Amino acid sequence: MDAELEKLVESGKLTTKAAEQLEQLRPGSFCLHKSWGFGQVAEWNLLLNQIVIDFKTKPKHPMQLAYAAENLIPIPPKHFRARKVNEPEAIKALLKSDPAAVVRNILEGFDGKATLGQISEMLIGDLFTEAEWKRWWTTAKKAMKASGYFSVPAKKSEPIALRTEPVSRADELLAFFNQTRQPKEQAAALDQIIKFHHEFKDPKTQLQPIMQRIENTAAQNQKLHSSLTFELVLARDDLLERVPGLTTTRPDLTVERLISEEEARLTEILPKLPSETRLAVDGIEQLAAGHTNPKDIRRKRQGRRTANHARPRCPRTFGQQ
Incomplete structure (x- = not known):
């Protein structure tokens, strides 16, 4: 002393x-x-x-x-606040070269977890304008998710946390799907699984267990939430096409059948679907607008399946942050 x-x-x-x-x-x-x-x-x-x-x-x-x-x-000297003063050039370089390391440094100063607001307060003004921060955060978030050392919640109000061990994005997506309670949450989780299906090391083994949940949810919601049923069935079909070896547990649950059974309500149901989802079925945009006949669409899709053609894959944005 x-x-x-x-x-x-x-x-x-x-x-x-x-x-x-x-x-x-x-x-x-x-x-x-x-x-x-x-x-x-x-x-x-x-x-x-x-x-x-x-x-x-x-x-x-x-x-x-x-x-x-x-x-x-x-x-302490290694706290991000202190480093901004003592090592300004090093911090500026790190922001460009390793965004995840910057976020790690900030989180360490908050005992391992902080909200998005707390993180942004450390950077906006001293190092970024508001617009620069938003662009940088998009890049940083991708790097954080890829590293596996960060738990990034879907809700912005919840804290981002450091992990002691890395978790693969595939494991994280499966955990998120298994924790879902509401059909819309399940659809959002499925959307992310489809987007990153290539990151699953053993996709057939890892993803087959979720097929039954997807199809059960779709079937249970057909009457009350028909647009969600269309969304889930189309997403399931997308996943089946992208991952060889996956099998359906409900081969009777098809878009053709849904179009047939919900023919009287299609002009109400289909406009509620995300535009990308409507584009995933030949002619479904015209059907939603009342410009074509449901029977024509069913015949066209059935013909495409007979010819073993895959339906178009469109960018999926439902549920993304």
């Missing part, structure tokens, strides 16, 4: 605990105050029983030693 601090402890002007805290608040170090935010220790003036802090809104602000020890949180 600093000799001058020891004298203050011996004289009863400081407690040992306060002196130990002040040891971490030497001149040049950084700290946080609940009201004044981030600051840097400018100097000690132990004769006057003061410590002077440069806060952004209160430069050269003197504080009594005991008060400072109780109310200031020391910031």
